[in-house]
Amino acid sequence: MNSLNLSEDVLKGVETLSDEKLIAENVFKHIIDCCFQVILKRKTESDLFENKAISSVDTIALKQTYSAFIVFILETMKINYDQASIKNLLEEHKLSQNRIDFISNYFKEYRVAIRKVLSVTNFHFPHIIDVNWRLDFFMKSNSVEKLNQPVYIINLTTEQEENIKGKVQFACTLEQLQDLVFKLRDAQKQIERSSIKS
Known part of the structure; x- marks a missing residue:
């Protein structure tokens, strides 16, 4: 206890x-x-x-x-x-x-x-319970004839402690997605180091 x-x-x-x-x-x-x-x-x-x-x-x-x-x-x-x-x-x-x-x-x-x-009445952040993604490819825009740029659409499903589900959606370029993955891996390593010390 x-x-x-x-x-x-x-x-x-x-x-x-x-x-x-x-x-x-x-x-x-x-x-x-x-x-x-x-x-x-x-x-x-x-x-x-x-x-x-x-x-x-x-x-x-x-x-x-x-x-x-x-x-x-x-x-x-x-x-x-x-x-x-x-x-x-x-x-x-x-x-x-x-x-x-x-x-x-x-x-x-x-x-x-x-x-x-x-x-x-707590201050816990929602937990991510699922991740989905898709790749969209923009061929052209109103201002530029040829764009040919991939855009990743990321969907996170979250859950509060009282089992209320939520959705978070965002779009990012390949570079932004790589940066996000790098930061998540870095966070994971930090957590692993902390758990070894304690």
Whole structure:
């Protein structure tokens, strides 16, 4: 399993959720619900402050705790942390068993939905899954009587992580195609060198 890297600020924010004097039970439940709903794009951060019970909590502490728990959810779900590991982490940061169980139920209910949101909101480039090409030959143009120039039409089929296919098409001369192939071979060699070193 991948290791979980959470900053000290995030861990302090999560630990604040254990302070039952600072964060009453109804406020705690509202914060947890709001964090999950914001990630799922069902609510916005402003919904956090609409609950009247929230007014009893220091605004700065509330914002820090809210932000920290959002990061906690996203980081644990990004590496697909299991329920037992999440519970252990919450125990380490002094949350009561009732609060751990409450949070755990949210993870259980929304795990798949959050992982789906994370897979859609990533910054990965599309993968090339197929390449087709054809050679066109221009005999003449409007301005020049004889041209006799080959042009390569390249079609790339791409796929995003969520299985959405796309097409990229471009035309190039023989020299441009040779340059592209040379650069791809160079990239391949660089990758091979890197994998040997590591």
